[in-house]
Amino acid sequence: MARDVQARLAYLQWQPSYTHTRPYRIGVFAGRRKRNIDRDKTTNLVFHVADHPETIRDIRGLSEAPAFDLDTNGFVYKRCLAPTLTKSYEYSDPQKVNDIFLPECEAILKEHVNGAGEVMIFDWKIRKKKSAKEKRTRNPNLQGFARQVHIDTLLTRDEIGTPLMERIRNHLPEESQHLLSGRVQLIILWRPISGPIEDHPIAVCDGRTLDASKLIESDMIRGNYTGTMLYPQYH
Template identity: 35%
Template sequence: MGLPQPKIESLPFVTAELNYLAPIAGKPRTYAFDPPPGEPKTTVLPEPHEVPIFDARPIAGEISLDRVGFALIRHPTVVKNFYDDKEVRAVYYPAAEAFLKATLKADRVFIFDHTVRRRVEGAADVRGAGPRQPSTNVHVDQTERSGANRVREHLPDEAKELLKGRVQVINLWRPIRGPVRDTPLAMCDGQSVAPADLVSSDLIYPNRNGENYTVKYNPNHRWFYIPEMTADEALLLKCYDSATDGRTRFVPHTAFIDPTTPPDAPSRESIELRTLVFHRR
């Protein structure tokens, strides 16, 4: 069950514009490199909708990954420089892996990549050219197919056995500096998302094709954010779950422009780890 509507409606909220998927012909696709001549970089076109985005801090103790698909956690770190890839992999990865294994009571956690983001007004979002820009389209990082394929891609020798158990793709998202006032992250209550809202979209890389979900607008969606997140806080976001027993399996999310952000607020800086979480049946 999701959160009760009367309780949600009593929460503080902001009204902001979120970019859903506009109707297009054919399967949406995005190139992660310069596309072939005559091809657009992406066929994913935004369809903006103004929605209420509720402050989840007052109910943080009632939200969980399995119930709504995201959770606020306290997660201090000793990392000095999140822009140093070597330090992130040597210091942050093992600490995060141990933390997630204990917190989620998992048998195993495997971190397969990370992305650092810093908003730069007017700059293009270019892969491999320094920090990425915050993603401002409503999306889910994985699909039914690509979530399982992550196991086959990263742990090929063990994939057959691992896929017999429960597999989740969980993002660990945190501010690099806080409090975050600029382009915070909005998360949709997974129980308010209908299967038909999720549209499989191709992600085309030089050496492989992946998939994510772009998302169609549904007025039943319930959106939340955590205002002014600090550098000792983090969010867990569920991007895939092989369980089919009523748990939330996919959680749409996006950065958004908060209309209450002070004009002199520092630009948002954040890092997200993408992890495979395994439970034996």
Template identity: 30%
Template sequence: MTHHTTAALEFLQPTSERPYTYMYPPPDGRSWQNAAYESVAVAIRDARADGGLSIDREGYELREAPTAVRDFLDKDQVVRLYYPEVAELALAVSGASLAFVFDHLVRKRTPGSPQAFGRVEGQRPGAAGRVHCDFTPASAHRRLLQELGDKAAGVRRYAIVNLWRSIRHPVFDAPLAVCDARSVSSDDLVASDIFYPERTGEIYQAMHNPAQSWAYFHAMTREEVLIFKQYDTEMAGHTPHAAFEHPETPTGAPLRESIEIRCLLIYQGDAK
């Protein structure tokens, strides 16, 4: 049985300014953000019925991936056990030569609509409801330099993937929608600043385009991982994504809890 649906996603509206968003109270009376957004109802396909998905074509795929981690809120367990697990999975899925896990984020959704980028001050990050990609070419290259230093000069192909898992219940509440990379035009993506207290990041925000093709995986379990591309120097470079409110979420469904890992991939034996 498939669970196709139509639901609202939040997109950037066309703007003449470079968009920014603050993830903490802005200094000097600045606005939290300087762009306008629109909520658009889009068709979101249940991709469990699709066969042969590939991160190098659609930009995403789902894998069975049991884990030895018992408590994803235990940072030591995540770093010691989970990082090696997902690095191995990323290599198996991508065919890359080297994998560097450099970041993880545990999200616990709060009641109500997903926040723009999933953060409310003073709370654990929740579901991110604004359509975006985590990296642009510039920020991906900065990450490459951070991880490899001088060895980055010898790298020809590299990519960054996100590996996303439910850490407790099957996901009925606020599932994650991903956009087929083949349906994304470069004109849909707008480089944007996102300000944190300790750093400034650069991401892509996405404008709506009727040509975009959206999908999700119904009722993802703790034993499954969704791998999707955030950047690639050669193919299927960007997979926009966002949490959404599923209109058929069962009454009383537990709020979604998830972990995402970001992983740098190096191809063809570079940077050894």
């Protein structure tokens, strides 16, 4: 059965310093991380847990999923077959991911996204609680769980402010002319490895309810590149 919950979410809180210093977070260091590094220097982001709880609706278990739509709401929910790779350690092998998991994801998008004639995946990540060994390996495709409200569609290896069409040219140079002759969409597909998910479920909001004027743009530095993240501002 579906079970709604009340939760107090963490939002980025505006700081006076943001007027002269761009918000930033250093997620992964290039080279060896120094001991006794000043943690305060890795970010100037300040988050605030909301004073009042919000209702998070559990879509699982509903007899009929609401008619969400990518173009209208910004997300859609679909029931799909479980992936062939069901053990988290199997995703430590990029070859298996590329040969087995990603083709399954492409098939899902072709089936459920209206008019999707071609699907090309240029980036993928696995999110899980990292073991001590996994933290030491610093696998760029393995990340922990996000704990703040955010919009991460702009986090790429491209320069800050790069428009979508230019990103396609950067990541898919051979196919870009053909792709850009028609309609293109950048879609993030979240797919559980195994279920049911008992902790750290993903939560999304209807894009129509978001006040774009309250978004704060920040630099996300990972290794040798800088991407961009958007955070709804706490108010």
